[in-house]
Amino acid sequence: MTISHPVRLGATALLMSTISTMAASLAYAQEADLTLDPITVEGQQSVAQAVQTAQTYAFDPALLPVPAGLDGGALLSSVPGVAGSRMGGHGIDIIIRGMQGNQLNIIDAGSFTYGGCPNRMDPPSAMASFYRADEVVVERGYASVTSGPGGSGGTVRLERAAPDFEEGKIFSGDLLLGGSSNGNGLSAAGTLSADLGNGFYAELSGEHKEADNYEDGNGDEVRSAFTQNSAGLTLGYAANGTDLALDIEKDEALDTLFGGANMDSPSSETLTYRLRGGTDVDMGALTRIEGVLYSSEVDHVMDNYSLRTNMMPMVMRVPTTSDTLGGKLEGQFDFGATKAKIGVDYQSNNRIAYAYRGSVATVEAEDPNAVIALMWPDVTIEQTGLYAETETALSEVNTLKFGLRYDHVRSTIDDADGNATYPNAVTPNDVYTSVYGVSYDGAVTEDNFGGLMRFEHRLDPDTMLFAGLSRSVRTADANERAMARQVGTTIWAGNPDIAPEKHNQFDLGIEITRADWGLNATAYVDKVEDYILRQTVGTVTSYSNVSALLAGVEIGGHVTSGAWTFAGNLAYTYGENRSDDKPLGQIPPLMGALSASYDAGIWQAGARVNFAAAQDRIDPLRDASTTPGYATLDLFGAYEISDTVMLIGGVDNLFDKAYANHLNRETVLGESTGTINEPGRNVYLTLQVQF
Template sequence: SGVRMGGHGIDPVIRGQSQTRLNILLDGAYVHGGCPNRMDPPTAYAPIETFDKVTVIKGSQTVRYGGGGSGGTVLLEREGQPLPEGEWLRGKVGAGYRGNSETSDGFADLSVGNQTSWVRAIATAKDARNYKDGNGVEVLSAYSEKAMNLQGGVINDATRIDVGIDLSRSDDIMFAGAGMDSPQADADTYRLRIRHDAEVGPFAGIDADISVADVTHVMDNYTLRAAAGTRMRAPSTSDTISGRVSGDIASGDTMWTVGIDFQNNDREADRYNDTANNKNSVLWPGVSIDQTGVFAELDMPVAERDVFKAGVRYDRVESEAARAGEATAMMSPNALYTMYYGTTAQPVSEDNIGGFLRYEAALDSLPGIAWVGLSRSVRTADATERYLGSNGVPASRWVGNPNIDPEQHHQIETGMDLNWGAFKLNGSVYYSEVTDYILRDRAHGQTGILLSDNATIYRNVDAELYGMEIGGEYRFDANWAMKASAAYVHATNTTDNRAIAQTPPLEGTVNVDYRRSGWSLGGQVRIADKQTRVDDDLTTGSGLDVGQTAGYWVWDLYGSVEPSKATQVR
């Protein structure tokens, strides 16, 4: 599932976990947004029309994509390919309209090349207005977005080189769930990837990539709405360099993958009182978080049909806030840290070790596999959790914790994946015990918190998460098909014996589709149960939940027709 503050940029949720509990890569690049309050998650700079493939890896099944990732990994990928012999040009264009929000969009995708080299250009544009809810109330959600991707590649017998540039420009983004809107949100991303599929020493092949992502974000409370009182503005930047080098080592049927990766993120954010013409806060005070990791994965057949998989990684994390002592019209970040935690921002280093074990067994009595897995993942605090320095009256302050410890998940999961041909079924259950869960909370004089004034703070607690996922598909015949899925997660702060906020309820989908040559029809029902396990009282908890929510269901009808081989209308 996913959440978003307005109409732009969905923040994925896997097993009740989101934000930096997921590793999200955009065509191999890490892109970190410019808003401390997640107005612009990484997907805000990834128009789905420009990607060919989305892969969701639930839980800790790999260590290749960075440290942490306790909830899972989301990979958005493009598949630029050489053109076949006799073809030098390929392209498609599309346009669409959605009624409620009066959203219009269009895209063009053009490839030029031959069997050894190619260039692909993708351009998209989208414009949306505010939508009306079921009661006819207008909800702030408008935005304007333009994006372009240019990629190219060359290939020979053993080596492939890909380069790419993403330019994303979003304007006039409105947010009903925030005190500010975003007049500007831009991102520029540059990539280089080299794949060599021939022996190099002990390696059967080597894969190397590097990316640079620069995000510029502005939010204020007066450009797109009437200012209620003081005019406030918060410009920010988030610049990330990331890369990975890995190689495969084959030993009989056993395959090792070993590698090294890095991710360096620098963030700056200030908030200005434009009414008084002064600086109100240093939100991200020159934050630098550098992570360097080494990893190894094993894929080994056992007996005739079983497989054993394992992985281990070590991450060195170094972080600092170079401007934490900078004075403002109110308090410096260091003054805020001292007030709530009795400390100032000092350089921090961590040595984090994670890994997984997984055994997949072919079943004799059923057509499929069963599996069981154990994992440990360690997540370092992000720039907001460790260093945010937002001034205001006590209840509106938002203060990161420079002494916060890394979050450690220890998880066991098991499941099955069955296939009878016309009928497919999969399911899993999991349990995760979390040490030093990084909790966004309110200051109530808890252990390690020096004040009780309802400011937003961060602290470590113990937690547990458990849940299940199930999905199935049945093909009645060549035309009719039905599929369904459901997921549930139960998340508890065991230190305080209360629910963890923003945990989704039991939810599911049911789809029925009918397809024939040249056209199709279908329907989907999305269902969510009521959620009574909430943390909605800011005087005793975090207050991040508004309250208990009722269950609901939404149904959609959809269809498509292909007037010709080159045209589709949906």
């Protein structure tokens, strides 16, 4: 029995499109679904090329030739136009077009998960099951109204499909084993799928990653060690135009060290349940119905004593929870020249975080009298959305995409007036009043309207021009509207009266695809009303709405000559706080990469230069400091031992350069000072087996 699904990437496509961070054998997307089409190559595994457009980059993460032990954020940082913020070895937070946090949507097989750490030790990308994904799609900018609320900066979608079984075989699977030198990184992962007959299947997967502290280019040790384990079980059905799957997944990160934080995380667990599927129908214009229901529960613990030396008699421990329920139902329609999607989605996220201070025994016993701050005072944010999106072929050369979205938001802070169980905790409303002069006095509701319009014109079959307009609205998150941490004179306060952030974006660009070369370029401008600005003045961190401007360019291209491919990409973002006439903080500098790859058939090799310019446009109330520019050199290669066995290896930061990405956190504990440095020289090797 054969069940159709997008195949895994082989070595050629990996080296020449993914590790180069700019597709070398690019197959530019001609279809909206961005499915990776299989290509059979004699003597090799079936391979699929990465798919790139000016706005979208799609790849298979399972065979990436990257060092062992990377989390999802580090993996995504290799994608053109995606930057990362580091405060350790785990929990790299991604930035797209100068936007981060819930300005981006991370969607794992249709479900949303929100981290349990107020300081973002566990962003959604760190918990998502990248190894289980058949395809990862990165959208830069606001590309669709169907991807949930917010997402003004972009969306990352992890897509899954039913497993593929060869005729006469009831089992299939793969195995990954890897190691890296800097930090002694180790990883092992495997998937086993079973054909249960009549379209039914089962899939079991597991992954283990661990690493010690790494050394930067100066030889200084950076607190970055972690251990991560994950497991998943899927029971599914796929036949006759219908697919249905039940996922049960658990992820845990243990003994995670953060050089850029005042605490470490001894444990963080995520449990996810997901029911997803769709069916083809013949009901006039209605051709397919798809849906998903999901639940995710995050239990996170951070403290300042169990994984670092603390000689103080009073220590701190913060256990937190972040529980999300949600679902989506969508109908897909075919009206001839017009294809349409109409749907409804819902998500409810509840977050609780209480800070304990006292002796080790007291805080670990979670004595209610030791609670000093109701940091997330039982915060719930519910969002219900309605959307419709169409794509119309106006002619053979012109296409128009149009979408509308409405979101009703309801947020509550149940412990705003305190909680009698914790008599010594500062009352959240007292914190809000001291900073803003306002208090939370009941449920806050919003009615947010957004939409997009995109026009595409083909000059010829290989050249397309496009222009787009969009409006997207994202509501404030739990930190921005409800954080209530006051310890002595140090205050971190959310703003109960914060307004939702409205992004009005315009972009235009070009995509060119030729047999031996390709180019894509995009320019965009985003006028933001009520941009939610975080600033720290003295010992007080607060949030306010300002008028802001984001603008930038993204360029990528490649040239192929025989077995050689040369590729490059460049991204630049400009951010301005128009209300205060100063730069926006947390904006990456000009960044990019240049690569050269050689494909000899069963082996491939290449080199890549990664670079970033200096960044001196900063907000001192938000950024750690200015940062100098840098350039590093990576080497990479792969050898196909057989049709089913591949060896991948390389050296990152060959010359052991000491450097830091601009958005990395400031060092709090470690041998170095200033911004957290990236790893120094790192040699890695990975063995991939399919069966």
